[in-house]
Amino acid sequence: MKIGEIANAAGVTTSRIRFYEKRGIIAPALRGPNGYRDYPAELVALLRFIEQAQGLGFTLSEIASVEIRNDPQPISGEQAIHMLMAKRDAVDALIEEATQRRHMIDALIEDLRTSGGDRADGAGGARGPRT
Amino acid sequence: MKIGEIANAAGVTTSRIRFYEKRGIIAPALRGPNGYRDYPAELVALLRFIEQAQGLGFTLSEIASVEIRNDPQPISGEQAIHMLMAKRDAVDALIEEATQRRHMIDALIEDLRTSGGDRADGAGGARGPRT
DNA sequence: CATAAGCTTCAACCACGGTTTAAGGTCTGG
DNA sequence: CCAGACCTTAAACCGTGGTTGAAGCTTATG
Numbered sequence: 001m002k003i004g005e006i007a008n009a010a011g012v013t014t015s016r017i018r019f020y021e022k023r024g025i026i027a028p029a030l031r032g033p034n035g036y037r038d039y040p041a042e043l044v045a046l047l048r049f050i051e052q053a054q055g056l057g058f059t060l061s062e063i064a065s066v067e068i069r070n071d072p073q074p075i076s077g078e079q080a081i082h083m084l085m086a087k088r089d090a091v092d093a094l095i096e097e098a099t100q101r102r103h104m105i106d107a108l109i110e111d112l113r114t115s116g117g118d119r120a121d122g123a124g125g126a127r128g129p130r131t
Numbered sequence: 132m133k134i135g136e137i138a139n140a141a142g143v144t145t146s147r148i149r150f151y152e153k154r155g156i157i158a159p160a161l162r163g164p165n166g167y168r169d170y171p172a173e174l175v176a177l178l179r180f181i182e183q184a185q186g187l188g189f190t191l192s193e194i195a196s197v198e199i200r201n202d203p204q205p206i207s208g209e210q211a212i213h214m215l216m217a218k219r220d221a222v223d224a225l226i227e228e229a230t231q232r233r234h235m236i237d238a239l240i241e242d243l244r245t246s247g248g249d250r251a252d253g254a255g256g257a258r259g260p261r262t
Numbered sequence: 263c264a265t266a267a268g269c270t271t272c273a274a275c276c277a278c279g280g281t282t283t284a285a286g287g288t289c290t291g292g
Numbered sequence: 293c294c295a296g297a298c299c300t301t302a303a304a305c306c307g308t309g310g311t312t313g314a315a316g317c318t319t320a321t322g
Contacts (some may be wrong), residue, residue, distance in 0.1 A: 004298065014299090015281060023279090034288060036299055049232075052225050056218075057188030060279070066229070077243050084243070088236045095229045098222050101187055105219045108183075112208040112215070135268065145269090150310060165318060167269055191309070269318070276311070281304100288299065 003029070006039045010047035017047070025050070025064045056098065066090045134160070137170045141178035148178070156181070156195045187218055 007014045020026045021037075026046060029037035046067065053063045066087065138145045151157045152168075157177065160168035184194045193214070 002299075013281080016279090018301090019280060034299075036288085049228050052221065052228060054279090055188055055221055056225050057186055066232070081240055081243050084236055084240045088233060088240070091229055091233045091236060095226055095233065098226045098229065102219060102222045102226070104183065105187065105215050105222065109212055109215045109219070112212050115208070133269075144311080146311060147309090149271095154309090165269080167318080185309090263322100265321090267318100267320075270316080272314090274311100274313080276309100278308085279306100281306075283304075284302090286300075288297100290297080291295095292293100 001039050001041055001043075003037045003039065006041075006043055006047070009041075010044045012047050012051070020047075020050070020060075023060065023064075025060050025067070053094075056101065058094070062094070066094045132170050132172055132174075134168045134170065137172075137174055137178070140172075141175045143178050143182070151178075151181070151191075154191065154195075156191050189214075189218075 001009075003014045003017055007017055017026070017039075021028055026043065029039045032038050049067075050060075050063055054060070132140075134145045134148055138148055148157070148170075152159055157174065160170045163169050181191075181194055185191070196210075
């Protein structure tokens with residue numbers, strides 16, 4: 001798929017895709033004989049994932065660390081497994097952090113509900129009288 | 132409390148507090164006869180709330196619009212609750228995505244282990260030639 | 263009383279995450 | 293054949309969320 005098709009399918013701009021590629025957040029595309037990028041259709045899902053993660057406050061570096069790209073040069077099975085396991089750990093870390101964030105959100109909601117709009121700073125605590 | 136005390140208690144920099152004040156994210160401080168800012172101790176909790184919310188991907192504008200100050204009119208926690216619930220849904224979606232990714236990584240690792248490290252590519256989504 | 267620490271304002275600078283613009287090359291349809 | 297759509301790179305620009313620095317005033321301490 002050409003960059004415009006991918007961009008259209010994923011709902012992002014072409015400039016954004018090029019930017020991601022330049023930053024190593026997505027794998028460099030294969031190139032046709034005309035120099036045009038040729039992306040796999042799977043990239044659409046990855047781009048959506050990136051948007052999701054960004055919406056949750058993850059930086060592009062964080063996202064890049066949990067994402068796996070097609071390595072240009074095949075590496076030994078040992079290395080590949082090692083790398084994949086590192087990626088898996090990073091994904092686990094992301095899931096854990098996201099789960100914690102979820103809990104934090106729940107707590108904030110509960111706090112707001114019980115305090116009846118009294119104040120919004122309930123979480124994180126420390127509401128002593130002023131010093 | 133003077134700005135340095137507040138900053139110390141909340142674990143933020145003084146410049147950040149001045150920045151927030153300038154942007155209207157926090158209320159302007161009272162001033163002593165010397166011109167020094169004098170903040171209520173409650174600001175500490177608010178600053179922590181701001182950090183939390185930022186970590187969840189909220190922009191300062193979003194926070195400012197939802198944040199509840201010492202205003203006479205406590206603006207509805209309704210809004211905040213809706214915002215947080217939407218964010219919670221987004222977090223859930225991300226967790227699901229990440230979990231699927233984790234499974235894909237596991238499958239790849241297994242693949243490499245059983246097939247002797249033939250190929251090191253694949254990811255982002257399905258393996259397979261580009262479409 | 264001197265000196266450091268802490269406060270003031272204002273302006274310049276920075277990283278991040280892109281978008282926009284310029285100057286092309288390529289491909290498609292009438 | 294050629295206009296317009298789509299692709300290329302490189303570099304300039306932008307909003308957000310701050311940090312850093314200069315220059316000066318105040319306050320606390322030996």
